Amino acid sequence: MTKKRITLVILILGIIGAFVAYKMYNKPHVDVADSKSDIVISADKIQSDFSTNENLANSNYLEKIIEVSGEISELTLENKKGIITLKTNDDFGSVLCHLSDNSTQKMNTLKVGKPVRLKGICTGYLMDVILVKCEIIN
Amino acid sequence: MKTIYTVLIYFLFTSLICAQERYLTKNGSITFFSSTPIEDIKADNNQVLSIIDASSGKMAISILMKSFMFKKALMQEHFNENYVESDKYPKATFKGRILDFDTIELTKSKAKVTGTLTIHGISKEITIEANFAKSKEAINVDGEFIVNLADFNIKIPAVVSKNIQENIKVSFKFNHKPYKK
Numbered sequence: 001m002t003k004k005r006i007t008l009v010i011l012i013l014g015i016i017g018a019f020v021a022y023k024m025y026n027k028p029h030v031d032v033a034d035s036k037s038d039i040v041i042s043a044d045k046i047q048s049d050f051s052t053n054e055n056l057a058n059s060n061y062l063e064k065i066i067e068v069s070g071e072i073s074e075l076t077l078e079n080k081k082g083i084i085t086l087k088t089n090d091d092f093g094s095v096l097c098h099l100s101d102n103s104t105q106k107m108n109t110l111k112v113g114k115p116v117r118l119k120g121i122c123t124g125y126l127m128d129v130i131l132v133k134c135e136i137i138n
Numbered sequence: 139m140k141t142i143y144t145v146l147i148y149f150l151f152t153s154l155i156c157a158q159e160r161y162l163t164k165n166g167s168i169t170f171f172s173s174t175p176i177e178d179i180k181a182d183n184n185q186v187l188s189i190i191d192a193s194s195g196k197m198a199i200s201i202l203m204k205s206f207m208f209k210k211a212l213m214q215e216h217f218n219e220n221y222v223e224s225d226k227y228p229k230a231t232f233k234g235r236i237l238d239f240d241t242i243e244l245t246k247s248k249a250k251v252t253g254t255l256t257i258h259g260i261s262k263e264i265t266i267e268a269n270f271a272k273s274k275e276a277i278n279v280d281g282e283f284i285v286n287l288a289d290f291n292i293k294i295p296a297v298v299s300k301n302i303q304e305n306i307k308v309s310f311k312f313n314h315k316p317y318k319k
Contacts, residue, residue, distance in 0.1 A: 024212065025210070025212055026210065026212075027210070027211045027212050028211060029211045029214075030211070058225075058228055062204060062225075062228070063204060076165075078165045078184070079167070079184070081184065083165060096164060096185070098184065098185060123185065123202045123204040123205040124202035124204055124205065124228055124229070126164070126185070126187040126200045126202065126229075127164065127187055128164065130185045130202060130205065132185065132205060132207070
């Protein structure tokens with residue numbers, strides 16, 4: 001009787017373990033649209049933070065959900081994915097926002113020269129600050 | 139005095155000409171692929187910066203490691219935290235030049251690119267063959283090559299060594315446009 005009970009407990013634990021492992025293996029990506037922004041900032045500020053001290057900015061902004069606002073200087077479509085370039089005071093640097101599939105479809109409502117608010121995940125700084133998986137807020 | 143001015147003007151003009159001959163993309167794409175009987179791993183990066191100086195054939199590429207997007211969040215986490223340590227080494231770079239750049243034609247032609255590839259803080263000389271198409275409005279480059287993980291001191295734990303190939307196929311596609319501003 002006790003032997004049966006022990007095997008039953010082990011079996012149940014095994015099933016739970018396998019289930020947890022499976023869940024972890026298939027852990028979903030962060031849903032930008034449903035998550036709260038970690039940092040709210042202007043395009044100008046984040047660009048100047050990266051250009052003055054990239055290492056510090058990396059530790060502050062990388063992999064965070066950033067809500068950024070600025071003026072649209074360019075709207076492009078590359079491989080069916082929308083990219084919004086935000087103007088900054090810096091002549092060369094800007095903020096490049098790579099849109100999610102969902103937001104790419106809404107890109108036609110936007111116009112160059114108009115202000116926009118987006119949120120996305122910051123992956124770093126090359127010539128520009130780069131945000132991916134961006135959602136248009138307004 | 140006059141000669142100084144002449145020299146200055148000369149430099150001014152040459153630098154202007156050089157500035158016009160830069161071709162650039164901020165949205166280049168790099169994909170890597172590993173296939174084992176256990177699982178396939180694929181990651182895309184569509185934010186690669188690549189610059190070609192058309193006067194000399196020099197090429198410079200910058201890649202953000204955190205811009206590689208995986209299908210599974212856990213793979214992306216392991217890639218960044220354990221394998222390439224992107225907090226410590228946030229970028230991979232390539233600096234080099236295109237051989238026989240002047241002979242590349244409008245239509246697709248093959249050319250060799252040679253230079254230094256730096257991943258995970260380790261630099262290695264590589265020479266690869268890529269497809270080029272050159273015109274006044276664009277320089278398009280694509281191709282693929284193999285990266286050996288051990289070459290760049292990227293360690294894969296024994297537990298998952300069967301899930302990841304030792305040699306990773308990397309493919310790239312850059313559509314450079316003339317740089318204006």
